[in-house]
Amino acid sequence: MKKGRVIINRNICDNAKECGGIEVCPTGAMYWDEENQMIGYNAAECIDCGLCADNCPVEAILWGIDDEDYERKNKEVEEETRTLEELNVERYGAAPIEEFIENSVLDEFKNKTTSPYILFEFFKDESIQCLLHSIRVEEIKALFGNGDNVTYTKVCLSDEDICNICNISEFPALVVLKDGNISGVIEGYYDDEQKEEFFKKLVDLK
Numbered sequence: 001m002k003k004g005r006v007i008i009n010r011n012i013c014d015n016a017k018e019c020g021g022i023e024v025c026p027t028g029a030m031y032w033d034e035e036n037q038m039i040g041y042n043a044a045e046c047i048d049c050g051l052c053a054d055n056c057p058v059e060a061i062l063w064g065i066d067d068e069d070y071e072r073k074n075k076e077v078e079e080e081t082r083t084l085e086e087l088n089v090e091r092y093g094a095a096p097i098e099e100f101i102e103n104s105v106l107d108e109f110k111n112k113t114t115s116p117y118i119l120f121e122f123f124k125d126e127s128i129q130c131l132l133h134s135i136r137v138e139e140i141k142a143l144f145g146n147g148d149n150v151t152y153t154k155v156c157l158s159d160e161d162i163c164n165i166c167n168i169s170e171f172p173a174l175v176v177l178k179d180g181n182i183s184g185v186i187e188g189y190y191d192d193e194q195k196e197e198f199f200k201k202l203v204d205l206k
């Protein structure tokens, strides 16, 4: 039987340092590869316990119980059509990522939604990795009452004017709109440990 029957589906793996697979791996076969800034896997160290696969929250780590199972899963990964962007939506509960090219799109969006609160999480290409590791959108939405009360969208920003309108100087930036007016912006990356501080700031913007 093949040794090291773990497959990492790189199409949907968000390469979080705090990967559940790394956390539970008893041998270090699954590790954080500092040089390449990605999750690494060393089949020679793997004892095929399958724990990493069980602990990947996005099912990006697969493990074959035997060679046949491994081959089948490997084929599935080769044929994977989902993308990291879709995973972002599935995992974090945000609306699909939109790209703002013109200022007017912001107004269009405001007119389209009936939610009293609109939250835009703005990012630029280089900051998307941070967002993927940040606090879950569902928890943020819950502060605003969930449901129709709040709309949350992650937006790839390409228009500098929006930065000026929203007073954004750092990414990622979370802009809160209440009844169509900007009530504030929180800039920079907050990780799970800073959640309370982040939530307090958010509640102040309600």
Ligand code: SF4
Pocket: 006, 021, 024, 025, 026, 027, 028, 029, 030, 045, 046, 047, 048, 049, 050, 051, 052, 053, 063
């Ligand atoms: S199967 Fe077990 S030993 Fe192998 S990488 Fe996963 S957790 Fe580590």
